[in-house]
Amino acid sequence: MTIRTLIDQLIDREGGYVDHPADRGGPTRWGITAAVARANGYHGAIRDLPQAVAADIYERVYWQAPGFDQVATRAPALAAELFDTGVNMGTTTAIGFLQRALNALNRDARDYPDLALDRMIGARTLAALDAFLAHRGRAGEAVLIKAVDALQGERYLSLAERRPADEAFLYGWLAGRVA
Structure with a gap:
């Protein structure tokens, strides 16, 4: 795509x-x-x-x-999810979700070192993504997407809880943006 x-x-x-x-x-x-x-x-x-x-x-x-084009060369479906999340929540938020997920999935830094949550896609984030995919294969991409979706869904709920006016958007956010 x-x-x-x-x-x-x-x-x-x-x-x-x-x-x-x-x-x-x-x-x-x-x-x-x-x-x-x-x-x-x-x-x-x-x-x-x-x-x-x-x-x-x-x-x-x-x-x-934000470098989602670089992610796409490795994990196109993940890049598509990050793009959509970035449009709705900001690209740095989407990157932060990716970095948090990679850190939580690195088996206590045995597969690759923890990333600084700098919200930038640079050489270290790409290297961690490469290492994760090498260890987990194509199925790993689907797991990363689920992790990003989970973080995104939690953020939507928190937004609606903190600002009741956002409840007007919550159903659509969850229905259309969180798989």
């Missing part, structure tokens, strides 16, 4: 223009907030954001910049 396919699927899920009163991010178009659009050079009304501009932002900001 290519990044453009992932982006097309994401845009289909996110829909067109949305301005939900409980959403602290404000109005979005194709899932892109006005703040993100402005930070990436778009200066028109968010309601008019072209889909191609949104797709370009997704690829540059939410795929290439």
Whole structure:
């Protein structure tokens, strides 16, 4: 699956223009907030954001910049999950979930050293991912996805517990974003 396919699927899920009163991010178009659009050079009304501009932002900001493209060469389904999580929760949160899962699954550092939870995909995170996959094989990728999903689900529940307005989104988050 290519990044453009992932982006097309994401845009289909996110829909067109949305301005939900409980959403602290404000109005979005194709899932892109006005703040993100402005930070990436778009200066028109968010309601008019072209889909191609949104797709370009997704690829540059939410795929290439955090290094999910590098994860995809090793574990494409995991990279797709990190991409979706990163769009919804922030790329550093998604990377933190991956690093936490890799640390918890390294058999007390016997398979590879613990990672610093720096929320960046660098040489050490990629080396830990490579070592994990070498020890666990393709089935390991599915386990990592489950771990990321579990952390994501817990975060959604915590958000709704701390901010009742987020309860408006909880069902959709759990139904559409946590496998």
